[in-house]
Amino acid sequence: MTNEVDLHTHTTASDGVLSPCQLVRLALQKGLKVIAITDHDSTEGLDEALEAARGTGLQVIPGIEVGTDIPRGEVHVLGYFLEYHRAGLQDVLSTLRHSRLDRAKGMLQKLRDLGMPLEWERVAAIAGRGSVGRPHVAQAMLEKGYVTSLRDAFDLYLGRNGPAYVERFKLSPVEAVQLILQNQGIPVLAHPADIENLEALLPELLAAGLAGVEAFYNGYGAELVQSIVNLAIKDGLIVTGGSDFHGLPTMSPTDLGGNFVPIKAARRLQEYKLKLEANRMVQERH
Ligand SMILES: [Zn+2]
Numbered sequence: 402m403t404n405e406v407d408l409h410t411h412t413t414a415s416d417g418v419l420s421p422c423q424l425v426r427l428a429l430q431k432g433l434k435v436i437a438i439t440d441h442d443s444t445e446g447l448d449e450a451l452e453a454a455r456g457t458g459l460q461v462i463p464g465i466e467v468g469t470d471i472p473r474g475e476v477h478v479l480g481y482f483l484e485y486h487r488a489g490l491q492d493v494l495s496t497l498r499h500s501r502l503d504r505a506k507g508m509l510q511k512l513r514d515l516g517m518p519l520e521w522e523r524v525a526a527i528a529g530r531g532s533v534g535r536p537h538v539a540q541a542m543l544e545k546g547y548v549t550s551l552r553d554a555f556d557l558y559l560g561r562n563g564p565a566y567v568e569r570f571k572l573s574p575v576e577a578v579q580l581i582l583q584n585q586g587i588p589v590l591a592h593p594a595d596i597e598n599l600e601a602l603l604p605e606l607l608a609a610g611l612a613g614v615e616a617f618y619n620g621y622g623a624e625l626v627q628s629i630v631n632l633a634i635k636d637g638l639i640v641t642g643g644s645d646f647h648g649l650p651t652m653s654p655t656d657l658g659g660n661f662v663p664i665k666a667a668r669r670l671q672e673y674k675l676k677l678e679a680n681r682m683v684q685e686r687h
Protein backbone atom coordinates (compact mmCIF):
# COMPACT_ATOMS: atom_id res chain seq x y z
CA MET A 402 0.00 0.00 0.00
CA THR A 403 1.36 3.44 -0.83
CA ASN A 404 1.34 6.08 1.83
CA GLU A 405 -1.16 8.91 1.58
CA VAL A 406 -0.21 11.29 4.34
CA ASP A 407 2.86 13.24 5.44
CA LEU A 408 2.33 15.81 8.18
CA HIS A 409 5.91 17.01 8.67
CA THR A 410 7.83 18.55 5.76
CA HIS A 411 10.23 21.43 5.13
CA THR A 412 10.76 23.73 2.15
CA THR A 413 13.15 26.52 1.20
CA ALA A 414 11.14 28.74 3.58
CA SER A 415 13.38 27.19 6.24
CA ASP A 416 16.11 24.58 5.74
CA GLY A 417 14.49 22.41 3.07
CA VAL A 418 15.86 22.06 -0.43
CA LEU A 419 12.65 22.11 -2.49
CA SER A 420 10.57 25.22 -3.01
CA PRO A 421 6.97 24.98 -1.76
CA CYS A 422 5.83 24.54 -5.35
CA GLN A 423 8.34 21.74 -6.01
CA LEU A 424 7.32 20.00 -2.80
CA VAL A 425 3.67 20.04 -3.87
CA ARG A 426 4.64 18.62 -7.27
CA LEU A 427 6.63 15.83 -5.65
CA ALA A 428 3.72 15.02 -3.31
CA LEU A 429 1.42 14.75 -6.34
CA GLN A 430 3.89 12.50 -8.15
CA LYS A 431 3.99 10.23 -5.13
CA GLY A 432 0.21 10.06 -4.99
CA LEU A 433 -0.08 11.62 -1.55
CA LYS A 434 -3.51 12.87 -0.46
CA VAL A 435 -2.57 15.15 2.44
CA ILE A 436 0.65 16.92 3.34
CA ALA A 437 1.40 19.54 5.95
CA ILE A 438 4.18 22.07 5.44
CA THR A 439 5.90 22.74 8.73
CA ASP A 440 8.88 25.02 8.22
CA HIS A 441 11.01 26.12 11.17
CA ASP A 442 9.67 29.37 12.66
CA SER A 443 8.32 30.39 9.26
CA THR A 444 5.05 30.29 7.35
CA GLU A 445 6.54 31.96 4.29
CA GLY A 446 6.11 28.93 2.03
CA LEU A 447 2.43 28.40 2.74
CA ASP A 448 0.77 30.79 0.29
CA GLU A 449 2.80 29.37 -2.60
CA ALA A 450 2.10 25.76 -1.62
CA LEU A 451 -1.63 26.28 -1.16
CA GLU A 452 -1.81 28.03 -4.52
CA ALA A 453 0.17 25.23 -6.23
CA ALA A 454 -2.11 22.56 -4.76
CA ARG A 455 -5.35 24.26 -5.68
CA GLY A 456 -7.57 22.05 -7.81
CA THR A 457 -5.14 19.12 -7.75
CA GLY A 458 -6.91 17.01 -5.14
CA LEU A 459 -3.93 17.25 -2.81
CA GLN A 460 -4.76 18.80 0.55
CA VAL A 461 -2.04 21.05 1.96
CA ILE A 462 -2.44 21.75 5.66
CA PRO A 463 -0.81 25.06 6.62
CA GLY A 464 1.60 24.38 9.44
CA ILE A 465 4.73 25.41 11.28
CA GLU A 466 7.42 23.91 13.48
CA VAL A 467 8.30 26.25 16.33
CA GLY A 468 11.72 25.74 17.91
CA THR A 469 11.94 26.24 21.66
CA ASP A 470 14.62 25.74 24.26
CA ILE A 471 14.72 23.87 27.52
CA PRO A 472 17.80 23.82 29.77
CA ARG A 473 19.10 20.58 28.27
CA GLY A 474 18.14 20.69 24.62
CA GLU A 475 15.51 21.76 22.16
CA VAL A 476 11.82 20.99 21.91
CA HIS A 477 9.91 21.43 18.66
CA VAL A 478 6.19 22.15 18.60
CA LEU A 479 4.22 21.69 15.39
CA GLY A 480 1.21 23.89 14.72
CA TYR A 481 -1.47 22.85 12.22
CA PHE A 482 -4.15 24.95 10.49
CA LEU A 483 -2.97 28.12 12.16
CA GLU A 484 -4.14 31.49 10.86
CA TYR A 485 -0.73 32.43 9.70
CA HIS A 486 -1.43 35.82 8.16
CA ARG A 487 -1.97 37.45 11.53
CA ALA A 488 0.51 40.26 12.21
CA GLY A 489 1.04 39.30 15.86
CA LEU A 490 2.16 35.81 14.90
CA GLN A 491 4.44 37.09 12.14
CA ASP A 492 6.12 39.53 14.56
CA VAL A 493 7.01 36.72 16.96
CA LEU A 494 8.24 34.46 14.15
CA SER A 495 10.44 37.14 12.67
CA THR A 496 11.96 37.87 16.09
CA LEU A 497 12.64 34.15 16.52
CA ARG A 498 14.30 33.87 13.11
CA HIS A 499 16.52 36.88 13.71
CA SER A 500 17.45 36.01 17.26
CA ARG A 501 20.00 33.33 16.42
CA LEU A 502 21.68 35.46 13.79
CA ASP A 503 21.71 38.57 15.99
CA ARG A 504 23.15 36.55 18.81
CA ALA A 505 25.94 35.08 16.71
CA LYS A 506 26.84 38.52 15.36
CA GLY A 507 26.76 39.92 18.89
CA MET A 508 29.20 37.26 20.05
CA LEU A 509 31.58 38.07 17.19
CA GLN A 510 31.45 41.75 18.16
CA LYS A 511 32.33 40.93 21.76
CA LEU A 512 35.17 38.66 20.65
CA ARG A 513 36.51 41.41 18.42
CA ASP A 514 36.47 43.80 21.40
CA LEU A 515 38.41 41.15 23.31
CA GLY A 516 41.07 41.12 20.58
CA MET A 517 39.88 37.91 18.90
CA PRO A 518 38.41 38.91 15.55
CA LEU A 519 36.65 36.22 13.49
CA GLU A 520 35.33 36.41 9.97
CA TRP A 521 31.57 36.11 9.72
CA GLU A 522 31.87 34.26 6.40
CA ARG A 523 34.00 31.56 8.01
CA VAL A 524 31.60 31.06 10.93
CA ALA A 525 28.64 30.88 8.53
CA ALA A 526 30.50 28.35 6.37
CA ILE A 527 31.12 26.13 9.40
CA ALA A 528 27.40 26.26 10.23
CA GLY A 529 26.51 25.27 6.65
CA ARG A 530 22.75 25.03 6.15
CA GLY A 531 21.99 25.20 9.86
CA SER A 532 21.62 28.45 11.75
CA VAL A 533 24.81 29.80 13.27
CA GLY A 534 25.22 28.86 16.90
CA ARG A 535 27.82 28.82 19.65
CA PRO A 536 29.46 25.54 18.52
CA HIS A 537 30.29 27.12 15.16
CA VAL A 538 31.77 30.21 16.79
CA ALA A 539 33.80 27.92 19.06
CA GLN A 540 35.08 25.99 16.06
CA ALA A 541 36.17 29.21 14.35
CA MET A 542 37.98 30.30 17.53
CA LEU A 543 39.81 26.98 17.61
CA GLU A 544 40.86 27.35 13.97
CA LYS A 545 42.32 30.77 14.71
CA GLY A 546 44.22 29.41 17.69
CA TYR A 547 42.41 31.66 20.20
CA VAL A 548 41.64 28.56 22.27
CA THR A 549 43.12 25.09 22.43
CA SER A 550 39.83 23.20 22.62
CA LEU A 551 36.11 23.68 21.97
CA ARG A 552 35.58 23.17 25.66
CA ASP A 553 37.86 26.10 26.47
CA ALA A 554 35.96 28.30 24.03
CA PHE A 555 32.79 27.65 26.04
CA ASP A 556 34.39 27.69 29.49
CA LEU A 557 36.41 30.85 28.95
CA TYR A 558 34.28 32.93 26.57
CA LEU A 559 30.99 31.64 25.19
CA GLY A 560 29.39 30.01 28.21
CA ARG A 561 26.66 31.74 30.23
CA ASN A 562 28.33 34.66 32.08
CA GLY A 563 31.36 34.35 29.79
CA PRO A 564 32.75 37.67 28.41
CA ALA A 565 31.50 36.89 24.86
CA TYR A 566 28.14 35.43 25.88
CA VAL A 567 25.00 36.98 24.37
CA GLU A 568 21.46 36.16 25.54
CA ARG A 569 18.87 35.51 22.86
CA PHE A 570 15.11 35.70 22.56
CA LYS A 571 13.52 32.29 22.77
CA LEU A 572 10.20 30.68 23.56
CA SER A 573 9.58 27.98 26.11
CA PRO A 574 7.66 24.90 24.91
CA VAL A 575 4.58 26.12 26.82
CA GLU A 576 4.81 29.53 25.14
CA ALA A 577 4.98 27.85 21.72
CA VAL A 578 1.80 25.87 22.50
CA GLN A 579 0.11 29.10 23.58
CA LEU A 580 1.29 30.98 20.49
CA ILE A 581 -0.18 28.33 18.20
CA LEU A 582 -3.49 28.24 20.09
CA GLN A 583 -3.75 32.04 20.08
CA ASN A 584 -3.60 31.84 16.30
CA GLN A 585 -6.28 29.15 16.03
CA GLY A 586 -3.73 26.42 15.32
CA ILE A 587 -3.47 22.90 16.71
CA PRO A 588 -0.34 22.37 18.84
CA VAL A 589 1.39 18.99 18.45
CA LEU A 590 4.62 17.87 20.09
CA ALA A 591 7.20 16.92 17.42
CA HIS A 592 9.52 13.86 17.59
CA PRO A 593 8.94 13.29 21.33
CA ALA A 594 11.47 10.46 21.62
CA ASP A 595 14.24 13.04 21.12
CA ILE A 596 13.22 14.89 24.28
CA GLU A 597 15.07 14.17 27.46
CA ASN A 598 12.77 14.13 30.46
CA LEU A 599 9.52 14.02 28.48
CA GLU A 600 7.60 12.84 31.55
CA ALA A 601 8.37 16.09 33.34
CA LEU A 602 7.51 18.30 30.37
CA LEU A 603 4.30 16.66 29.18
CA PRO A 604 1.96 17.63 32.07
CA GLU A 605 2.91 21.29 31.59
CA LEU A 606 2.21 21.11 27.87
CA LEU A 607 -1.12 19.34 28.42
CA ALA A 608 -2.16 22.05 30.86
CA ALA A 609 -1.27 24.67 28.25
CA GLY A 610 -3.51 22.97 25.66
CA LEU A 611 -1.30 20.56 23.74
CA ALA A 612 -3.58 18.64 21.38
CA GLY A 613 -1.39 16.00 19.79
CA VAL A 614 1.87 14.15 19.64
CA GLU A 615 3.95 12.90 16.72
CA ALA A 616 4.31 9.12 16.83
CA PHE A 617 4.73 7.94 13.22
CA TYR A 618 8.03 9.72 12.82
CA ASN A 619 10.83 9.05 10.37
CA GLY A 620 13.16 6.47 11.93
CA TYR A 621 10.90 5.50 14.86
CA GLY A 622 10.55 1.73 15.12
CA ALA A 623 7.26 -0.10 15.68
CA GLU A 624 7.80 -0.48 19.41
CA LEU A 625 8.60 3.18 19.95
CA VAL A 626 5.61 4.24 17.83
CA GLN A 627 3.35 2.01 19.92
CA SER A 628 4.65 3.45 23.18
CA ILE A 629 3.93 6.99 21.96
CA VAL A 630 0.48 5.94 20.72
CA ASN A 631 -0.23 4.50 24.18
CA LEU A 632 0.84 7.74 25.77
CA ALA A 633 -1.43 9.67 23.41
CA ILE A 634 -4.41 7.46 24.23
CA LYS A 635 -3.81 7.92 27.96
CA ASP A 636 -3.73 11.70 27.61
CA GLY A 637 -6.43 12.01 24.94
CA LEU A 638 -4.01 13.36 22.33
CA ILE A 639 -4.23 13.19 18.55
CA VAL A 640 -1.52 11.00 17.04
CA THR A 641 0.24 12.47 14.00
CA GLY A 642 3.32 11.66 11.97
CA GLY A 643 5.55 12.53 9.08
CA SER A 644 8.88 12.11 7.40
CA ASP A 645 10.46 15.45 8.42
CA PHE A 646 11.42 15.64 4.75
CA HIS A 647 14.07 18.23 3.93
CA GLY A 648 14.91 17.09 0.40
CA LEU A 649 18.45 16.06 1.30
CA PRO A 650 19.27 12.45 2.09
CA THR A 651 21.71 13.53 4.79
CA MET A 652 19.11 15.53 6.66
CA SER A 653 16.08 13.29 6.22
CA PRO A 654 16.82 9.71 5.27
CA THR A 655 13.12 9.10 4.67
CA ASP A 656 11.64 10.31 1.42
CA LEU A 657 8.54 12.48 1.24
CA GLY A 658 5.64 10.26 2.34
CA GLY A 659 8.23 7.60 3.07
CA ASN A 660 6.92 6.49 6.42
CA PHE A 661 3.42 5.29 7.12
CA VAL A 662 1.03 7.80 8.68
CA PRO A 663 -2.62 6.77 9.02
CA ILE A 664 -5.12 8.94 7.12
CA LYS A 665 -7.02 9.11 10.42
CA ALA A 666 -4.30 11.44 11.72
CA ALA A 667 -5.20 14.04 9.11
CA ARG A 668 -8.93 13.53 9.70
CA ARG A 669 -8.57 14.05 13.43
CA LEU A 670 -6.67 17.30 12.88
CA GLN A 671 -9.46 18.46 10.58
CA GLU A 672 -12.10 17.59 13.21
CA TYR A 673 -10.12 19.39 15.88
CA LYS A 674 -9.91 22.48 13.69
CA LEU A 675 -13.69 22.46 13.23
CA LYS A 676 -14.03 22.25 17.00
CA LEU A 677 -11.71 25.22 17.50
CA GLU A 678 -13.76 27.24 15.01
CA ALA A 679 -17.05 26.28 16.66
CA ASN A 680 -15.62 27.33 20.04
CA ARG A 681 -14.56 30.65 18.64
CA MET A 682 -18.02 31.31 17.18
CA VAL A 683 -19.59 30.57 20.55
CA GLN A 684 -17.13 32.93 22.25
CA GLU A 685 -17.74 35.68 19.72
CA ARG A 686 -21.48 35.48 20.28
CA HIS A 687 -21.08 35.99 24.02
ZN1 LIG B 1 12.11 19.17 14.55
Ligand SMILES: [Zn+2]
Pocket residue numbers: 409410411439466645
Ligand atom coordinates in the same frame (compact mmCIF):
# COMPACT_ATOMS: atom_id res chain seq x y z
ZN1 LIG C 1 11.06 19.24 11.14
